[in-house]
Amino acid sequence: MVSEKDSLNTQVENRLENLFGESETNSLVAAEGGDLEYYPFRILKSIVLSMDWEINDEVLSKFIEQIDGLKDTYKEDKILLLFLQILRSLGIYIKAKKGGAHPNAFKIVNSVFTRLEKVVLSKSLSEASKKKMLFAELSKFKELRGQIARSDSDRAKKKQAAKEIVKKKKIPEAGQVPAMVHKKEDVQVGFTAPGMQVYEGKDLFMNAVEDIKNLIRSEFAVLREDLKLLKR
Amino acid sequence: MSYTLSEEQLSEIEEILQHDLIDLGVHCVFLIDMAGNIIANHDNGESNHDIYSLAALAAGNFGAVTAMAKIIGEGEFSLLFHKGEKENIHFSKVLSDYLLIIIFGNDISLGFLRLKVADAVEKTKRILGSPDAE
Amino acid sequence: MAFINMKKKEVQVKIVYYGPGRGGKTSNLEYIYKKFRERIQSEMITVKTHGDRTLFFDFLPFDIGKISGYDVKIQLYTVPGQVKYNATRRLVLRGVDGIVFVADSMVVRKDKNVLSIKNLEENLSDYKKSISKIPLVLQYNKIDLAEQGIPVLSFEEMEKDLNSVLKAPSFSASAITGVNVVQTMKKIIAMTIASIKQELK
Numbered sequence: 001m002v003s004e005k006d007s008l009n010t011q012v013e014n015r016l017e018n019l020f021g022e023s024e025t026n027s028l029v030a031a032e033g034g035d036l037e038y039y040p041f042r043i044l045k046s047i048v049l050s051m052d053w054e055i056n057d058e059v060l061s062k063f064i065e066q067i068d069g070l071k072d073t074y075k076e077d078k079i080l081l082l083f084l085q086i087l088r089s090l091g092i093y094i095k096a097k098k099g100g101a102h103p104n105a106f107k108i109v110n111s112v113f114t115r116l117e118k119v120v121l122s123k124s125l126s127e128a129s130k131k132k133m134l135f136a137e138l139s140k141f142k143e144l145r146g147q148i149a150r151s152d153s154d155r156a157k158k159k160q161a162a163k164e165i166v167k168k169k170k171i172p173e174a175g176q177v178p179a180m181v182h183k184k185e186d187v188q189v190g191f192t193a194p195g196m197q198v199y200e201g202k203d204l205f206m207n208a209v210e211d212i213k214n215l216i217r218s219e220f221a222v223l224r225e226d227l228k229l230l231k232r
Numbered sequence: 233m234s235y236t237l238s239e240e241q242l243s244e245i246e247e248i249l250q251h252d253l254i255d256l257g258v259h260c261v262f263l264i265d266m267a268g269n270i271i272a273n274h275d276n277g278e279s280n281h282d283i284y285s286l287a288a289l290a291a292g293n294f295g296a297v298t299a300m301a302k303i304i305g306e307g308e309f310s311l312l313f314h315k316g317e318k319e320n321i322h323f324s325k326v327l328s329d330y331l332l333i334i335i336f337g338n339d340i341s342l343g344f345l346r347l348k349v350a351d352a353v354e355k356t357k358r359i360l361g362s363p364d365a366e
Numbered sequence: 367m368a369f370i371n372m373k374k375k376e377v378q379v380k381i382v383y384y385g386p387g388r389g390g391k392t393s394n395l396e397y398i399y400k401k402f403r404e405r406i407q408s409e410m411i412t413v414k415t416h417g418d419r420t421l422f423f424d425f426l427p428f429d430i431g432k433i434s435g436y437d438v439k440i441q442l443y444t445v446p447g448q449v450k451y452n453a454t455r456r457l458v459l460r461g462v463d464g465i466v467f468v469a470d471s472m473v474v475r476k477d478k479n480v481l482s483i484k485n486l487e488e489n490l491s492d493y494k495k496s497i498s499k500i501p502l503v504l505q506y507n508k509i510d511l512a513e514q515g516i517p518v519l520s521f522e523e524m525e526k527d528l529n530s531v532l533k534a535p536s537f538s539a540s541a542i543t544g545v546n547v548v549q550t551m552k553k554i555i556a557m558t559i560a561s562i563k564q565e566l567k
Contacts, residue, residue, distance in 0.1 A: 051341075051343045052343050053311075053343050055343040055344065055346065099347040099350060099352075100351070101347075103340070106341055106343070208548060211552050212430060212552045212555050212556055213433065215553065215556035216433065216555075216556045216559050216563070219556045219560035234367055234368035234377070234463070234562045235367055236370035236372055237369075237371070238372055242372065242374075243373065265367070265461065266460050267367060267380050267460050267462070268425075268441065268461070269369035269378040269441075270378070271369065282409065284408060284439075285409065285427070288411065288423075288425045288441065289411065291460075292413075292458065295457035295460065296422075296454070296457060299453055
């Protein structure tokens with residue numbers, strides 16, 4: 001009797017320890033996988049993951065909508081607010097540019113979200129560490145803005161250059177006949193192995209190619225004759 | 233029977249492959265017809281694949297998968313993508329006769345690639361559908 | 367359909383070896399590949415079953431140099447011959463420019479040859495192509511079996527079964543030993559290129 005009660009207690013204790021233990025990893029697991037309703041970033045996370053597979057207006061609208069909702073929820077938390085603001089700006093940029101968006105924009109969405117999740121889920125992170133993470137993402141974001149500005153100006157220059165070329169091309173290139181280059185019709189062959197077998201192979205193939213060419217000429221002659229007959 | 237594309241069309245297509253895709257960081261890109269012929273191809277200078285065999289297999293693969301789609305009542309699948317450990321392949325149909333095949337690493341997300349590919353496909357369609365194509 | 371690349375001055379030509387299962391289509395390509403191994407730089411691609419039967423196709427590409435100023439690239443394909451792989455055969459036939467029909471000379475395969483060439487005709491018509499207009503060479507394979515005492519149909523009997531209307535060029539052959547394999551290939555390449563040569567001008 002006593003031993004049964006003991007083993008039951010042990011089981012219960014172990015179970016309680018597993019579910020409500022004090023270690024950080026356990027608390028993370030509980031937050032992510034345990035009680036889903038309590039994780040306010042669940043939907044945003046699934047949207048970010050789905051963007052790995054497909055990016056379209058619908059997904060991006062949902063993305064921005066979710067962020068707007070979360071901004072409201074976390075309006076008192078300056079750090080989270082800023083993370084969300086970065087994500088929102090990125091979302092609007094990608095939605096506007098789509099395929100024309102800078103490739104790094106997508107990488108930064110993922111990295112900002114990953115850091116945001118860490119800040120949200122980790123109970124033991126200090127304010128200083130959170131700020132450090134935020135600043136790291138902010139500087140990536142600023143760098144991206146610089147990259148976008150640079151690539152936009154490069155594109156503008158290319159467009160201008162292309163317009164100049166088009167203007168020049170419109171002048172007809174009169175009197176230019178492409179040079180007639182008579183090349184050998186032989187197939188290029190390069191052998192390094194000096195064995196007899198190799199030479200046989202080479203000759204055989206060269207002969208085969210010559211035969212094919214002769215055959216083509218005779219086939220074409222036959223076709224021409226057939227055509228003449230048809231025309232009568 | 234045969235068909236041809238003009239020098240200008242081919243140059244424009246190659247420009248799209250280079251500028252919209254290779255410059256993005258994909259490893260290799262080629263445009264083929266459904267018979268397995270290579271229309272245009274570009275790579276990042278580090279790829280050394282046998283693209284003729286890839287083209288034949290890609291055309292066969294796409295044909296087979298499309299036939300499977302029809303059997304299950306679909307017109308065609310909107311995503312044909314094979315994921316490897318380091319290299320991945322993405323297929324896109326261009327009009328009804330061509331396929332754009334892209335080989336890329338894990339540094340590019342599929343979602344983003346699909347966006348870029350959609351743009352590239354639209355541009356390529358305009359070139360292939362132009363009066364020069366016989 | 368052959369693709370002519372005006373920029374690279376290159377033509378790609380697709381030739382398919384068609385015929386009943388176990389007739390010798392793959393053996394034809396294997397012979398060509400082995401014979402000209404030094405020259406054909408690419409690998410031969412085969413997609414086979416565990417039982418060594420063609421499942422999807424065999425593929426062997428090679429260049430034959432310049433003709434009329436164009437680099438000609440030949441692509442040889444085989445199809446799986448077994449009846450159940452008809453959908454696959456149709457796929458491989460897409461865009462075909464020339465065909466070698468590899469028939470099996472064994473007496474016991476007589477009906478299979480006829481069924482197979484009818485199947486070819488049907489599949490071609492799906493692509494609005496006519497078996498009587500497309501470049502076609504018939505190969506009556508496995509003549510080497512006669513020496514082993516296995517009953518084979520004569521050239522005349524094969525012609526009567528398969529070629530009485532088409533009147534296409536035909537060869538008796540042995541893909542295993544190589545008799546007329548290369549000749550068949552040369553003939554079909556020549557015929558195919560001649561048929562598109564107009565557009566090379």
